[in-house]
Amino acid sequence: MTEIPETMTAVVQTGDGYAGTSTGPAIADAALHLECARLPVPQPEQGQVLIRMRMASVNPSDLHFIKGEYGQPRIKGAPAGFEGCGDVVATGNGAESLQGRRVAFVVTVPTSGAWAEYAVTSAQTCVPLRPEISDEDGAAQIVNPMTAMAMVDIARADGDAFVVSAATSQLGKLMCALGRDLGLKPIALVRRTEAVGIVKRAGAAEVLLTTAPDVMDQFASLSRQMKPRVFLDAVSDQLSEQIFAAMPKDARWISYGKLSAEPPKLTQMGQLIFMGKRIEGFWLTRWMQTTPPEGQARVAAEVQARFADGRWTTDVSARLRLDDVVSGLAKALEKTDGKVMIIP
Ligand SMILES: NC(=O)c1ccc[n+]([C@@H]2O[C@H](COP(=O)([O-])OP(=O)(O)OC[C@H]3O[C@@H](n4cnc5c(N)ncnc54)[C@H](OP(=O)(O)O)[C@@H]3O)[C@@H](O)[C@H]2O)c1
Structure with missing residues (x-):
């Protein structure tokens, strides 16, 4: 068993609370929001686990958060990063069954974060990973896939x-992909x-280019034909309002x-x-x-099955070492088709 050190490297937030701005997830220079630091390795409390990180993903929610524009306040000096995968190396009372497991997780402890060598989180958010799931898929197993399952469920109803x-x-x-597999028409x-x-x-059953001058005519025609009743919208700008209308x-x-800073x-x-x-x-x-644990477990199992047999995969656009996050994150995010992954 490898020993747990007393201190670790982490990428920590330099801001506190909310910024009061609404500028979207674009990052011009990560040094405006983050710095690299040495911190004590956190200790797991009751119902929590300590995870040695293998890989953490960079999601738009992380970028909104470090800018102080997310649904919860920043804590200055706390590591950034909501999601990742790693090995459970210590457990608090009640979480012993996860000892030694490789897990996907989201961080629920506000003073901890996944952009670090170690993170603590509630055992309840940990999903033990099947061996055939890669670390890349493990590091992006919860935030987007669970959201995809939950929202397509809303749409199909x-x-x-x-x-x-x-x-x-x-x-x-x-x-x-999920919509097509369920016989729906995205x-x-x-x-x-x-x-x-x-x-x-x-x-996708149909794809429209939002920059086409006649995109609204094209959409109006499709809307009359296909009668979509749910609009799952990550952009939320004026074009979104026109689509809804x-x-x-x-x-x-x-x-x-x-994703757009424009208020509709x-x-x-x-x-x-x-x-x-x-x-x-x-x-x-x-x-x-608000979803009962058995409902969440069903969704997590379906998510993992889809990654295990290749129906879903995580596209990776760049890999960054922890030490290089502050200097390299903005550049790494320029390539938008895929996730940036952080490796300790
Ligand atoms: N509410 C929730 O619980 C929840 C959970 C998970 C994710 N999300 C949200 O879901 C969205 C997608 O997350 P993700 O991790 O899948 O993103 P991602 O893979 O990092 O991709 C972001 C995409 O956004 C597009 N984009 C950026 N700015 C845009 C703009 N102004 N107009 C149109 N497209 C724009 C980019 O398109 P190009 O390829 O054209 O550059 C890029 O493909 C984010 O808004 C995230 O916050 C929400």
């Missing part, structure tokens, strides 16, 4: 066609011409991301009154708080 924005995102591709929105074929192959009665605009203006309030349309949000954290 409301008809067979649904709309997905930012469909080149990892989550967008997972939802297109209508994908992308902003780059090169992405059309990629998203079509991923499982062109959807049929009873349509639901479910905003789950804010509502132009069709009457549709909420006379057409039964609704605007909602989705946050995995709330879903986890």
